[in-house]
Each structure stands twice: as C-alpha cells, then as structure tokens.
Amino acid sequence: MNAVAIDIIIEDDGWMRDLPDVNALAARCHAAAIRYAPETSGAAALLLTDDDTIQSLNARFRGKDAPTNVLSFPAGDDHPPGDDRFLGDIAIALQTCRREAQSEEKALAHHLSHLIVHGLLHLVGYDHHDEDEALGMEHLETKILADIGVPNPYSVD
Numbered sequence: 001m002n003a004v005a006i007d008i009i010i011e012d013d014g015w016m017r018d019l020p021d022v023n024a025l026a027a028r029c030h031a032a033a034i035r036y037a038p039e040t041s042g043a044a045a046l047l048l049t050d051d052d053t054i055q056s057l058n059a060r061f062r063g064k065d066a067p068t069n070v071l072s073f074p075a076g077d078d079h080p081p082g083d084d085r086f087l088g089d090i091a092i093a094l095q096t097c098r099r100e101a102q103s104e105e106k107a108l109a110h111h112l113s114h115l116i117v118h119g120l121l122h123l124v125g126y127d128h129h130d131e132d133e134a135l136g137m138e139h140l141e142t143k144i145l146a147d148i149g150v151p152n153p154y155s156v157d
Contacts, residue, residue, distance in 0.1 A: 005043040006030050006116075012094045015048040018108055022048065025109060029116040032147040036140060039124045042085035046092070046116065054093035069096045070115040072122035090119035106153070110145075114153040117144050 006026045015022055026046055033040040047053075051067035059065040061073070075088040092115050101111035121137060128134035142152045 006046050007043065008046045008048060011047065011049040011053060014050075014094050018094075018098070019112065022112070025113060026116055028148050029113050029144075030120060032144045033117055033120045035147060036144045037121060037124065037126075040087065040120045042087045044087040044120060044123060045089045046119075047089065048092055048094065051093045051095040054091055054096070057091055067093055067096050069093060069100060070119050072119045074123045074125070087120070087123040090116065090123065092116070092119070104153075106151075110150045110153070113148065113150045114141065114145060117141050 006029075008023055008026055010016060010022070019025060030040065030044070054071060055065065055067040057071055058068050061071070069092065071091045073089040073091075075086045092112065097111055097115060098108060100106075101108045104111070118137075118141060121140065126133075126137045126140070128137050138154050142154065145151075145153065
C-alpha cells in the first residue's frame with residue numbers, strides 16, 4: 001500500500017480564500033507523484049505561508065535573504081523506505097505563487113500543484129543543478145502533472 005500523507009499547515013488564510021480545496025489538491029499531487037516516482041511514498045509536511053516567512057526561511061537555511069516560491073527540506077535517509085517514511089518539509093509562499101501564476105497566465109491551482117510536485121521530488125533527491133538533471137526533473141514533473149490534468153508548466157505558448 002502506498003501512503004498518501006501530506007500534513008498541511010496553513011499560516012496565511014489567503015490560501016483558503018483562493019483555494020478552498022487545497023487539502024484535496026495536495027493529496028492529488030502526492031498520489032500522482034507516487035504513481036510516477038514511487039520513492040515519494042511516505043509522509044510530508046506542507047507549510048502554506050507568506051512571503052515574509054519564506055524569506056526568513058530562505059535566509060536562515062539557504063543564505064538568500066529574499067522570498068522564493070518553494071523550499072524543500074528533505075528528512076534524509078534515517079527513515080526506512082515504505083509507507084511510514086517521513087520525506088521532509090515543503091514551504092510555499094502565497095504572494096510569490098500568486099505573482100508567478102499571474103505573470104505566467106496560469107491558474108493558481110495549477111501553479112501550486114507544480115510547486116508541490118516539484119517540492120516532493122526535491123525531498124527524494126531530484127534536483128536541477130545541471131542541465132541533464134533539470135531536463136529529467138522537468139520531464140517527470142510534466143508527466144505527474146498531466147496525470148492530474150495540469151498543463152505542462154514548462155511549455156511556452
């Protein structure tokens with residue numbers, strides 16, 4: 001059995017105003033991720049926050065004193081594989097997510113779905129430090145998102 005467990009902490013009420021079904025959206029993202037990247041099976045924590053909080057986290061843990069859209073904090077390999085495994089924490093900033101969705105003319109729910117999938121893949125070791133890694137990660141994200149009806153976030157219309 002594959003565990004689909006994302007514990008959501010909502011620090012900015014704007015998330016619920018903009019996306020009242022955010023819990024179901026996160027669960028769909030995680031279930032699709034598991035179908036294409038089984039190593040994402042396990043539990044994760046998702047902090048839906050604001051730009052100020054994510055800027056503070058970014059400065060503290062990444063040395064970058066600026067807001068960003070998503071941060072991932074992998075739990076590491078201390079947990080056994082399988083359903084009881086804790087993958088780590090993901091934090092997403094509402095204002096940055098909104099701005100990006102608007103500037104890219106995407107639905108907020110679609111952009112958030114992309115950021116959740118992106119964060120989940122980071123938790124299990126996927127990255128985009130070089131071009132080959134980036135292309136592989138983007139390809140996997142695109143397949144996962146298509147599975148839940150989200151258009152390719154990397155296509156340029």
